[in-house]
Amino acid sequence: MFPDFTSKSAQLYERACKVMPGGNTRTSLFWPPYQIYADRGSGSRVVDVDGVERTDFHYNFTVLIHGHSHPAVVERIQDQAGKITCVSYATEAEIELAELLCSRVPSFEKIRFTNSGTEATMNALKAARGYTGRSKFAKCEGAYHGTFDAFEVSIAPGPDNWGDRKRPASIPASKGTTKGIVDDVVIIPFNDPEGAERILQEHAKDLAAVFMDVMPVRVGLIPASTEFLKMLRDFTTKNGALLILDEVISFRLDHRGGQTVFGIDPDLTTLGKFIGGGLPVGAIAGKDEFMAVFDPRGEGPAVWHGGTFNANPMSMIAGLASMKLLTHESFVRLGTLGEHARERIREVFRIAGIPWQVSGIGSLFRIHPSERELKDYRSYYQSGEEKGQIEWLMVYLLNHGILMNRMGIGALSTVTREEEIEQLAEMLLAGLRAMKKDGIIKEAQR
Numbered sequence: 001m002f003p004d005f006t007s008k009s010a011q012l013y014e015r016a017c018k019v020m021p022g023g024n025t026r027t028s029l030f031w032p033p034y035q036i037y038a039d040r041g042s043g044s045r046v047v048d049v050d051g052v053e054r055t056d057f058h059y060n061f062t063v064l065i066h067g068h069s070h071p072a073v074v075e076r077i078q079d080q081a082g083k084i085t086c087v088s089y090a091t092e093a094e095i096e097l098a099e100l101l102c103s104r105v106p107s108f109e110k111i112r113f114t115n116s117g118t119e120a121t122m123n124a125l126k127a128a129r130g131y132t133g134r135s136k137f138a139k140c141e142g143a144y145h146g147t148f149d150a151f152e153v154s155i156a157p158g159p160d161n162w163g164d165r166k167r168p169a170s171i172p173a174s175k176g177t178t179k180g181i182v183d184d185v186v187i188i189p190f191n192d193p194e195g196a197e198r199i200l201q202e203h204a205k206d207l208a209a210v211f212m213d214v215m216p217v218r219v220g221l222i223p224a225s226t227e228f229l230k231m232l233r234d235f236t237t238k239n240g241a242l243l244i245l246d247e248v249i250s251f252r253l254d255h256r257g258g259q260t261v262f263g264i265d266p267d268l269t270t271l272g273k274f275i276g277g278g279l280p281v282g283a284i285a286g287k288d289e290f291m292a293v294f295d296p297r298g299e300g301p302a303v304w305h306g307g308t309f310n311a312n313p314m315s316m317i318a319g320l321a322s323m324k325l326l327t328h329e330s331f332v333r334l335g336t337l338g339e340h341a342r343e344r345i346r347e348v349f350r351i352a353g354i355p356w357q358v359s360g361i362g363s364l365f366r367i368h369p370s371e372r373e374l375k376d377y378r379s380y381y382q383s384g385e386e387k388g389q390i391e392w393l394m395v396y397l398l399n400h401g402i403l404m405n406r407m408g409i410g411a412l413s414t415v416t417r418e419e420e421i422e423q424l425a426e427m428l429l430a431g432l433r434a435m436k437k438d439g440i441i442k443e444a445q446r
């Protein structure tokens, strides 16, 4: 049972605390009172160091789209490791992965690889600034675009500091974020075309870019409206700013990405997660005109983009193996399975008599402990009590063979089976009943 202070994970955590702040090196993995340590994974199953096996419904925050240790990917990684792992040359593998991605997505005319989604968004911002000569950028309240102080502005504001709904305050998440950085970030309300446009107009001449995620996880994994996306596309085109679509997560929605599903044509796109087949990766892709700022020929690049491990052959080879397995049909199947999972979860809420809801599209889902209509960050925002309820439920699942993340976010993979969705539904129902019995869900919510 979690937590168990005699477990190997708890002991490892104690050891980690001596050499890492709070024993942690990745904030989102901290699951108080300690972290669980992995031993191995295979397909949809993951085993921790205490030998506890769970069905993975998170897949390292959506990365492992073919599950753990897919044989075709492992084989290519093993083969490449024996040949060369990284080198002071380019490799053909980077061209192959670039060709594959550019052939799939119409807006990808050129591409560059990074080591993470954060590096992709940081360098996309640099590209936009280099191209336009402007310094500000806009992002939606609540949206996350990587672990970098500028992108962390207003990722988690609350009622005590978020200000007027029509004019959200810019709230830095990290202490020490300079005033200059905060002043350069324009926060707009998600899915409010008029309100957002009014704010954007005020900064029109200074905006290098608008960053957008069509279904931001931290805004509740709810889709952007067509009107909102259209306003952003029109505004950026008219005012000479770049529309940068952050598809680090939404690229999972279709073999041509979320941009195809939502019918939006961005100037630049940032990628990460599964395109590296489970190894560290990120990418910036987009229109020739904007990507040209990175071109080192002639007088050298207008925008510098180094990186010792950029396009390292291990990530490129693993990414290629993984992406080749992902056909249009794979995404159709993932979408159908995802719809089935969300429907089963809704059914569980009905049977338990608990008016909660589940959001998401394709292979992604998120559980919400409320019945409020979810349309933006503020309607999604969870009270302390609601957060506590989700965390309780996620610990219950953890103790009954299922791994999701603490915030109730889930993902399926191509190896997820219907029986596993049944297992998830069954355990959710049992967990919700236990919550009712223990009074964790109050009468008013039933």
Ligand code: PMP
Pocket: 061, 115, 116, 117, 118, 119, 121, 144, 145, 146, 147, 213, 217, 246, 247, 248, 249, 272, 273, 282
């Ligand atoms: N953008 C989005 C939408 C993300 O969800 C994330 C990470 N979850 C990032 C950027 C940053 O990617 P990474 O963690 O690979 O740096």
